[in-house]
Amino acid sequence: MSDILNTIDNLPDISFIDGLTLENIQSQMLSDFVAKYQEITGKKIQLSKSDPNRIIMLGCAQLIYQGLQNIDKGGKMNFLKYAYDDYLENMGALKKVTRNPAKFAQVPVKFTLSGKREAATSIPQGTRVTAAYEVYFATIEYAEIPPGETEVTVMAECTEAGTIGNDFAAGELTTLVDPIGFISKVENTQKSTGGTEVESDQNMAERIYLAPSSYSTAGPDDAYEYWVKDSNPFIGDVKITSPTPGLVDIRFVMTDGTVPDDTTIAAVTAAVNQRGKRPLTDQVQVKRPEIEEYEIDVTYYINTSDSNAATAIQAQAETAVEDYKLWQASKVGRDINPDELIARLNDAGAKRAEVRAPAFRVIGETAKAQCTGVNIIYGGLEND
Numbered sequence: 001m002s003d004i005l006n007t008i009d010n011l012p013d014i015s016f017i018d019g020l021t022l023e024n025i026q027s028q029m030l031s032d033f034v035a036k037y038q039e040i041t042g043k044k045i046q047l048s049k050s051d052p053n054r055i056i057m058l059g060c061a062q063l064i065y066q067g068l069q070n071i072d073k074g075g076k077m078n079f080l081k082y083a084y085d086d087y088l089e090n091m092g093a094l095k096k097v098t099r100n101p102a103k104f105a106q107v108p109v110k111f112t113l114s115g116k117r118e119a120a121t122s123i124p125q126g127t128r129v130t131a132a133y134e135v136y137f138a139t140i141e142y143a144e145i146p147p148g149e150t151e152v153t154v155m156a157e158c159t160e161a162g163t164i165g166n167d168f169a170a171g172e173l174t175t176l177v178d179p180i181g182f183i184s185k186v187e188n189t190q191k192s193t194g195g196t197e198v199e200s201d202q203n204m205a206e207r208i209y210l211a212p213s214s215y216s217t218a219g220p221d222d223a224y225e226y227w228v229k230d231s232n233p234f235i236g237d238v239k240i241t242s243p244t245p246g247l248v249d250i251r252f253v254m255t256d257g258t259v260p261d262d263t264t265i266a267a268v269t270a271a272v273n274q275r276g277k278r279p280l281t282d283q284v285q286v287k288r289p290e291i292e293e294y295e296i297d298v299t300y301y302i303n304t305s306d307s308n309a310a311t312a313i314q315a316q317a318e319t320a321v322e323d324y325k326l327w328q329a330s331k332v333g334r335d336i337n338p339d340e341l342i343a344r345l346n347d348a349g350a351k352r353a354e355v356r357a358p359a360f361r362v363i364g365e366t367a368k369a370q371c372t373g374v375n376i377i378y379g380g381l382e383n384d
Contacts, residue, residue, distance in 0.1 A: 002237065004206045008081055016075035017068045025068070026061040033057055080208060084201050092204060095211040099204055100233060105158040105165030105195030106263065107137060107188045109173060112151045114184035121145040121182055123154060128177035129186050135164055137173060137192070156188075158195055165195040193263045196233050203233045224272060224284075228252055231271035232264060239289070239332035241365060248282050251289040251366045257329030259288045259368070289332050290367040294358040296321060298341065299377040300350040303384045313349035314378055320344040325371045333365040351382055 030047060037045045047054040076082035083091050089099050111123055123143040128136045136159045143154040156173075158165025173188040210226040221240040228238045228250060236255040243249055250272065254260060260268070269286040271277070278284055300317055302310050324341045328334060338355045345353040363369060 002206060004209050005202060008205060008209060011079075011081045014076065014079070016072045020065075020068060022061065022065045025065045026058055029057045029061050029064075030054065080205055083205070088201055088204055088208075092208050092211075095208055097204070097208050097211050100196075100199040100230070102161035102198050103194060103196045104161050105137075105163075105192045106140075106155055107165075107168065107173065107192035108153050108190055109137065109139065109156045109186060109188050110151055110153045111143075111145065111180070111183055112185040112187075113145055113149075113182050115182075116148055116150055117145075117182060118147050120147055121180070123152065123180065124178075126178075127156075127180065128159070129156060129173045129188070130175045130177055131168060131172050133175070133177075135160065135168075136177060137165070137188075153189060158192070161195065162197050163195045165192055168192040190263070191261070193261055194232075194267065199233050203229070223277075224248065224250060227272050227277050228268055231268050235260075235264075235268075237331040239366060246281055246283055248284045249366065250284065250286045251332050251368075252286075253289060253330060253332060253368055255330070257326050257368075259291070287366075290364060291370050292336065292361070292363040292367045293370055293372045294328075294336050294361070295373040295375070296325070296341070296371060297357040297375045298345070298353055298355045299379045300345050300353040301379045301382045302349065303351045304381045305384050306349060306351075307381055309349065310381065316348035317345055317350055317378070318376065320348040321374060321376050325374075328369045328371065332368050333363065334369060335363055336361040336369050351384075354379075 033053065034045055034047065037043070045053075047057075077087035078091070080091065092098060109129055113121060121144060123139060123145070125139055125142045127139045130136045137156040138159055139154050140157045141154065143152050145152045168188060168191065170190050171187050173192075174186060176183060176186045207226060207229055210222050210229070224240045225238045229235050234254050234256075236253050236257070238250065238252040241249045241251075250268070252260060252268070254264075265286055265288065269284070272284050272286065298321070302313050306313060321341070321344075324344050327340060327344075328336065336358050337360055338358055339360075341355055341358075342353050
């Protein structure tokens with residue numbers, strides 16, 4: 001979870017019904033009934049579990065509590081911590097933030113002739129290619145192979161929005177669906193990327209929080225971060241620096257801790273350089289973070305008293321190491337910190353951990369850590 005989402009999540013809880021529970025309502029209604037009955041009749045009444053009056057009171061309490069829950073929900077939907085779905089979209093409208101729709105994956109496709117020709121060979125816009133006739137990509141513009149040339153590369157877009165078009169490896173899209181004379185071969189030259197589902201509530205809430213910084217092109221860090229995240233919901237941490245006056249350096253990682261590919265870099269560059277987003281005097285560069293490599297080499301032990309759970313703890317320890325790798329890689333400028341690895345192993349149930357690598361290392365503010373190897377050893381049981 002990002003720092004902004006943590007900030008939102010850690011805001012104080014509020015209640016528009018003063019925290020009333022169903023038990024509170026039931027108790028209050030029974031108490032009020034008994035008191036009113038005595039006031040009117042001068043007699044005390046005992047409401048047993050089978051008393052019809054008690055049953056009626058408890059049934060009414062259910063309905064009243066549901067009404068109070070709707071009141072509480074209605075109030076909370078006006079606050080970023082609680083709003084979701086359509087409520088969140090209406091809240092975003094107040095700050096001119098709309099939910100990003102699903103996007104189509106794109107990939108460059110190379111068309112190759114069987115041999116040189118004296119005439120140009122046209123590649124119509126919308127020409128489709130596929131890997132297995134399940135997902136199709138269509139060229140987004142007209143292209144042609146000039147006379148005397150044998151190939152041309154043109155951008156193609158998945159015909160279905162969403163992540164379904166992502167991760168087709170280079171050379172996987174090799175079937176030409178719409179035949180073109182003299183074309184002997186087609187293939188994508190890079191991995192397909194850029195397809196996204198409809199923006200999640202979490203990502204939209206983060207952008208709503210950042211939205212006020214985008215109202216001015218004065219160049220605050222938050223404004224650039226807002227536009228970077230607006231361009232792609234899979235972007236995680238963003239680092240904005242200004243190494244020299246007038247130069248804005250943007251580095252970011254994806255939500256899974258990986259560095260962005262060329263297509264994502266180009267899309268972010270185009271997004272932040274649009275008129276109205278970038279101050280006239282700013283020169284903006286978007287780059288990948290530098291990579292600081294490290295390895296994990298650790299031995300951990302389990303208390304003898306936890307021997308019955310040893311197998312489960314070993315599985316949790318493996319997960320803890322994977323979680324540590326993601327934590328280390330998911331923030332630009334985060335120092336390589338073995339103490340975090342030890343803490344996570346301890347939380348997983350380990351008695352202690354001997355970390356031989358990594359050693360603590362300060363990395364640059366535009367760099368990110370990347371694990372290149374893992375050696376995790378279970379050292380066995382030890383006395384408590």
